[in-house]
Amino acid sequence: MHLHGDKPVDGNAVAGLFREVFALDLTTASLICAGCGAEAEIGSVRVFGGTMGAVFRCDGCDEVVMRLVRTPDGYWLDMQGARRLFARKVG
Amino acid sequence: MPVTDAPRLQWQTAEVREIVEETPRVRTIILDVPSWHGHKAGQHIDVRLTADDGYQAQRSYSIASAPESDHLMLSVERIEEGEVSPYLAGEARMGDKFELRGPIGGYFVWTIATGGPLFLIAGGSGVAPLMAMLRHRAAQKSTIPATLLFSSRTYDDIIYRAEMERLAAADPHLKIVHTLTRGQPAGWTGPSRRIDSEMLVSEGFAPDAKPHIYICGPTALVESSARALLALGHDRALIKTERFGPTGL
Ligand SMILES: Cc1cc2nc3c(=O)[nH]c(=O)nc-3n(C[C@H](O)[C@H](O)[C@H](O)COP(=O)(O)OP(=O)(O)OC[C@H]3O[C@@H](n4cnc5c(N)ncnc54)[C@H](O)[C@@H]3O)c2cc1C
Numbered sequence: 001m002h003l004h005g006d007k008p009v010d011g012n013a014v015a016g017l018f019r020e021v022f023a024l025d026l027t028t029a030s031l032i033c034a035g036c037g038a039e040a041e042i043g044s045v046r047v048f049g050g051t052m053g054a055v056f057r058c059d060g061c062d063e064v065v066m067r068l069v070r071t072p073d074g075y076w077l078d079m080q081g082a083r084r085l086f087a088r089k090v091g
Numbered sequence: 092m093p094v095t096d097a098p099r100l101q102w103q104t105a106e107v108r109e110i111v112e113e114t115p116r117v118r119t120i121i122l123d124v125p126s127w128h129g130h131k132a133g134q135h136i137d138v139r140l141t142a143d144d145g146y147q148a149q150r151s152y153s154i155a156s157a158p159e160s161d162h163l164m165l166s167v168e169r170i171e172e173g174e175v176s177p178y179l180a181g182e183a184r185m186g187d188k189f190e191l192r193g194p195i196g197g198y199f200v201w202t203i204a205t206g207g208p209l210f211l212i213a214g215g216s217g218v219a220p221l222m223a224m225l226r227h228r229a230a231q232k233s234t235i236p237a238t239l240l241f242s243s244r245t246y247d248d249i250i251y252r253a254e255m256e257r258l259a260a261a262d263p264h265l266k267i268v269h270t271l272t273r274g275q276p277a278g279w280t281g282p283s284r285r286i287d288s289e290m291l292v293s294e295g296f297a298p299d300a301k302p303h304i305y306i307c308g309p310t311a312l313v314e315s316s317a318r319a320l321l322a323l324g325h326d327r328a329l330i331k332t333e334r335f336g337p338t339g340l
């Protein structure tokens with residue numbers, strides 16, 4: 001994953017960073033925006049940011065729905081902007 | 092054998108087995124990866140290069156090979172000022188080793204079970220994961236109707252051109268349309284402009300056919316194609332995008 005400040009990539013591009021933290025593939029998980037209620041698969045949500053962190057913005061209202069940041073000693077997951085996340089079991 | 096949890100995603104060392112010059116700016120590198128548990132068409136890997144001073148650069152690359160293939164293939168376009176692509180698409184030699192992890196990204200995936208029709212839209216190296224889908228479809232001898240609309244700069248920039256010709260000639264259910272945005276050979280009868288709404292209508296499937304749509308390549312091409320398809324009435328849930336970044340076509 002490598003993000004260019006102003007131009008987003010798709011949430012799918014952050015799959016590797018997610019797998020550093022979670023056992024399940026979160027790109028197929030669905031996320032509900034706390035602001036506008038829009039539901040989207042994480043792989044489809046636009047991601048902004050730098051190499052250390054990913055900022056997810058809702059397609060419905062453009063608000064930040066989730067933030068995942070890698071620091072030298074761990075990971076921050078900020079989900080203030082999300083009402084719910086559902087990760088499906090594989091297979 | 093004891094039952095174990097899915098293996099954690101680990102960095103592992105891949106070795107360059109073979110290199111294919113696809114176009115003046117794109118190379119396919121065929122890799123030996125010691126511990127590979129298979130992938131789905133459309134997934135990618137992360138590559139990590141480490142300099143002598145310890146500095147690391149990490150980038151994502153789509154898997155271009157079919158799940159049925161014995162080897163892992165990446166097709167990389169050289170970005171002259173880049174940190175990682177000049178190595179992969181230029182300096183890397185047979186026997187070189189570098190780190191990768193994957194497969195990752197279950198969202199941008201197509202399998203036979205996903206069904207069709209399948210409408211693929213690519214710009215430049217964005218064709219890599221879509222080629223994995225077409226190779227998978229061919230390996231499974233699937234008759235699911237499929238169309239690839241592929242934008243390249245010039246005729247010589249068409250990645251996988253010969254293989255595409257072979258695939259399409261042998262398969263009445265597969266259509267491949269090239270558009271050339273920056274120069275056309277004499278006698279070119281195909282489209283010669285960027286992908287637009289009119290082209291998506293004339294070459295693609297109607298919204299009523301409920302095609303599964305995958306768009307991949309430079310951010311601008313991906314976004315304009317997705318917007319046009321939505322305006323044409325295609326279902327947002329059937330449109331999957333993979334933006335590669337700011338590549339200019
Ligand atoms: C999920 C995913 C899959 C990808 N798969 C592939 C693939 O299969 N093949 C492939 O070739 N690429 C692929 N990419 C793009 C790849 O990850 C890199 O972004 C690309 O190789 C450029 O990296 P770099 O280190 O060479 O350039 P950087 O060091 O990142 O960039 C150097 C300079 O070039 C600019 N720049 C960055 N990228 C581009 C670009 N693409 N075109 C023009 N200018 C650029 C930057 O803004 C910067 O100014 C994929 C990206 C994603 C997110």
Ligand SMILES: [Zn+2]
Nearest residue numbers: 033036058061
């Ligand atoms: Zn919202």
